Amino acid sequence: MARKAAAEAITTEPRRSTRILSQPAPKAKRKADGEGGRAKKKTKKVAEDMEESAQEKAEQLQIGSSLAGLSITLPNQKGEDVEIGMIASERGVVLFLVPRADTPGCTQQACAYRDAYDKFTEAGYDVYCLSADEEGKQGKWKDKKTLPYDLLSDPKRVFISALGAGTTKTARSHFVFxxxxxxxxxxxxxxxxxxxxxxxxxxxxxxxxxxxxxxEEKDDKKDEGDDEA
Structure with a gap:
């Protein structure tokens, strides 16, 4: 009887190796940021703060500000460098900005400046079109629509941002200097x-x-003179 009880005890007791295999495997440690793990996504608040900060930096040139001394150089449609700080040194300048070259609204704006180009030059002003398009695309657009003025390329939006006209999308606008x-x-x-x-x-x-x-101001002065007389 004692031998039978001992044999039953041996057969019912699980083996050590079986107990080890039945235990859940330990969880792998998460990799620290920068060691192959995914970078944490920026929160919406952080993204909004960054956008606001970018807009504040972009809004630099206002009415009364000057281009003189501005150290920005952009290529025109031919790839020729244009120094922005010098474009208004001898004549006035009209800069009109378009969101995207050779699209309906932008073409309407560009052709309107084309048709009135002589009026600007007679008044002593040069005209420039500014966009974030590459100069090659601008060159094709210029030839296609016979645009008489230079088109400035600003793919990194350096000057566009300095004008406050957008850091990710160009606002349709114009600036007169x-x-x-x-x-x-x-x-x-x-x-x-x-x-x-x-x-x-x-x-x-x-x-x-x-x-x-x-x-109106001249008429007011004339009226003042008549009153004094």
């Missing part, structure tokens, strides 16, 4: 068909100031 480089007008956003008209209006008002004031 008087001779010497001081900004006298800024329109953002602006409609494609109205951009050139508003730019010409700004140039006209600036010209009237140089002649002694706007028509």
């Amino acid at each position: 008087a001779k010497g480089g001081v900004m006298i007008d800024k329109r953002m956003p602006v409609k494609p068909a109205e951009s050139f008209k508003l730019a010409l209006d700004a140039i006209q008002k600036e010209s009237e100031k140089g002649d002694g004031g706007t028509k």
Whole structure:
């Protein structure tokens, strides 16, 4: 009887190797950031703060700001370097910005400046189109639509951001700089068909100031003189 009990005890007791295999395997330690693990995603709050910070840095040039001394060089449609700080040193400048070259709205805006180009040059202003497109695409667009002015390429959005016209997408807009480089007008956003008209209006008002004031101001002075007489 004792031998039978001992034999039953031996057969019912699990082997050590079986007990070890039945235990759950220890969980693998998570890899530390930078050691093959996935980087933590930025929270929405952090992303918004970064965007706001970028916008604050972008909004540098305002009415009254000057291009003179601005150390930015961009290629035109031919790949030729254009020094932004010098473009208004001898003549006034109108810069109009388009979101994307050779698209309907942008073509409407560009062709409107083309058709009114002589009015700008006669007033002493050069015209430039600015976008984030590569110069090759701009060159094809210029030839296709016979655009008489240079198209500046800013794929890294250095100048576009400095104008406050967008860090990820270019806002349709225009900026007018008087001779010497001081900004006298800024329109953002602006409609494609109205951009050139508003730019010409700004140039006209600036010209009237140089002649002694706007028509309304001259009329007021005349009325004051008549009253004194």
